[in-house]
Amino acid sequence: MLRLKNLTIAVANKVIIKNLNLKLEKNKVYVLMGPNGSGKSTLALSLMGHPLYQVRSGKMILEKQNITEMEPDKRANAGIFLSFQSPLSLSGINIFSLLRTAVSGKKDPLALREEIEKTAKLLKIKDELLERSFNEGASGGEKKKLELLQASVLNPKLIMFDEIDTGVDVDALKTIAQFMEKNKKGKTYLIITHYNRILKYVRPDAVLIMVNGKIVKKGDYRLAEEVEKNGYQNL
Numbered sequence: 001m002l003r004l005k006n007l008t009i010a011v012a013n014k015v016i017i018k019n020l021n022l023k024l025e026k027n028k029v030y031v032l033m034g035p036n037g038s039g040k041s042t043l044a045l046s047l048m049g050h051p052l053y054q055v056r057s058g059k060m061i062l063e064k065q066n067i068t069e070m071e072p073d074k075r076a077n078a079g080i081f082l083s084f085q086s087p088l089s090l091s092g093i094n095i096f097s098l099l100r101t102a103v104s105g106k107k108d109p110l111a112l113r114e115e116i117e118k119t120a121k122l123l124k125i126k127d128e129l130l131e132r133s134f135n136e137g138a139s140g141g142e143k144k145k146l147e148l149l150q151a152s153v154l155n156p157k158l159i160m161f162d163e164i165d166t167g168v169d170v171d172a173l174k175t176i177a178q179f180m181e182k183n184k185k186g187k188t189y190l191i192i193t194h195y196n197r198i199l200k201y202v203r204p205d206a207v208l209i210m211v212n213g214k215i216v217k218k219g220d221y222r223l224a225e226e227v228e229k230n231g232y233q234n235l
């Protein structure tokens with residue numbers, strides 16, 4: 001589904017991702033862990049086409065399509081979604097208008113509204129939050145749920161969750177993770193996390209450890225347990 005070939009990414013003239021080779025398959029859940037500043041968000045943002053992150057060499061191939069030079073909106077149309085580590089807010093636009101614009105021409109506005117309301121209920125998002133300016137005054141955990149709501153409505157092929165479990169309480173984590181687990185069919189998940197706890201509900205097919213812009217180790221869920229117990233020093 002996604003193939004990264006010899007990918008080198010720089011930001012502010014500093015190389016962050018170094019010659020990365022990675023293959024992500026359909027119907028699989030990948031977990032990406034690594035120390036702060038190792039390049040996890042850089043990888044996710046550059047896969048989404050963020051203009052600050054320059055591809056110095058290599059390729060990104062999504063289902064045989066070379067997306068390396070593609071604009072972010074085209075990548076979103078091609079089926080990539082990024083749930084931000086730090087979601088932004090938008091003044092004067094609520095989630096209904098945001099998603100109506102995103103899917104214009106593809107979904108009936110009334111059906112879309114119903115879908116948003118139904119998904120919000122499943123995610124235990126308060127109605128009042130949906131009517132407010134997007135993310136304005138939303139708590140950390142509420143923002144993460146709104147990220148997941150967008151992912152659900154947009155129905156992408158590849159979803160990158162950048163720390164969706166950070167700053168959420170135990171009940172919210174359970175709601176989020178169980179929703180992810182229920183809706184993973186036909187998709188590829190890349191879950192960036194520092195914690196093992198989300199893996200209680202969403203079982204990964206592979207755990208990848210990134211250090212200094214490189215994948216230094218791959219394993220199954222036990223690798224995440226090992227990291228939690230011993231840190232990154234003794235891998």
Ligand SMILES: Nc1ncnc2c1ncn2[C@@H]1O[C@H](COP(=O)(O)OP(=O)(O)OP(=O)(O)O)[C@@H](O)[C@H]1O
Nearest residue numbers: 011012016034035036037038039040041042043052
């Ligand atoms: N826009 C930017 N300008 C300058 N440096 C940046 C920028 N974005 C990322 N970096 C640098 O790139 C390195 C990797 O950052 P990145 O956010 O990818 O780390 P991370 O693995 O996601 O860390 P964390 O676990 O703390 O979220 C860091 O040293 C960071 O300061």
Ligand SMILES: [Mg+2]
Nearest residue numbers: 040041042085
């Ligand atoms: Mg990060």
